Amino acid sequence: MAAVKQRKIIHIDMDSFFASVEMRDNPALCHVPLAIGGKSEHRGVLSTCNYIAREYGLHSAMPTFQAKQLCPDLVLVAGRMPVYVEISKKIREIFFRYTDLVEPLSLDEAYLDVTDCTLFKGSATYIAQDIRRVIFEELALTASAGIAPCKFLAKIASDENKPNGQCVIVPEQVDAFIKTLPLKKIPGVGKVTQEKLAQRGLFTCLDIQQYQPTLLLSEFGKQGARLIAFSQGIDNRCVEPNRERKSLAVEHTFGQNLHSEIQCLEKLTGLFNELERRLVKVLDQKSIIRVGVKLKFSDFTQKTTERKSTRVSLSLLSILLHHLLQQHQGKHIRLIGVSVGLENKIKHEQTAVQLSFIEKGFY
Secondary structure, eight states: OOOOOOOOEEEEEESSHHHHHHHHHOGGGTTSOEEEEOOSTTTOBEEEEOHHHHTTTOOTTOBHHHHHHHOTTOEEEOOOHHHHHHHHHHHHHHHTTTOSOEEEEETTEEEEEOTTOOGGGGOHHHHHHHHHHHHHHHHSOOEEEEEESSHHHHHHHTTTTOSSOEEEOOGGGHHHHHHTOBGGGSTTOOHHHHHHHHHTTOOBHHHHHTSOHHHHHHHHHHHHHHHHHHTTTOOOOOOOSSOOOOEEEEEEEEEEEEOSHHHHHHHHHHHHHHHHHHHTTTTTTEEEEEEEEEEEETTSOEEEEEEEOSSOOHHHHHHHHHHHHHHTTTOOEEEEEEEEEEEEHHHHHHHHHHHHHHHTTOO
């Protein structure tokens, strides 16, 4: 049998992308603590910030008022999303010069599978260096890169030498790198999971390796299985160049908290209308399979409820909203979001046919 070719995955992550674009276009912003978004002192949140601002402890999604307390000299700039989108397209065009296997994760990061790329004699290290060089020469922006045999390690590696650096984890280094890797660095391990793991004395991948697998699975379910695999350096996910849209959501943070169901219903109508408008662009290829409502409260906690459905309506969203509000009476509402789960029409129709046959007794 032919030997299986070792995969070479690159994760490219732009350095404080939105802020870097603003500093590039306005050099006066280069040497000040800068954040994007968050214009409303009491309601806004930061979209991103430059590295000077990060030295004060600022980070994305931080409330503006808190950021101002930590950094009184913070300069706030309104985001220019159309500009960021256009630059992101140019960055992706650069990626495609090296491989067709590009999986965008957001405007400012993507996975690239360069296993079959013949440039630089197939060296993923030199390919990543060249991608970063071209981005800088053509767009005057810096990027960091992680190179590894699998996706999750490449993503972790891209954060190791930020900004404007890269980190390579060759196959021979995976075992040693994994053993000392803090679990909090694994994508998808948030604060709540970290706390649960810490309560069990689990802080590194080596701790997971030495923990009873059956206990981890019973306590953490699918996430436990994922942790077991990642802690062994196993991640067989492929780079997916055509990521399937599986959901569509519209949400809004309000300038003032909402205090009643009537107020929430008034806002729900506008969100529903916007969701319908955006759905028009996807429903020729997609079918709705579920509908959901999300609420974020004034204490920044959030709750979501969903229901299986093949259509979305204002009445259904109102029922879901009422259900959430009844469960959390007395809490003031900061944000409302509405969403639909989507499925390819062909798959949806096949499922419908199968259900029909089952109902008729043909299965």
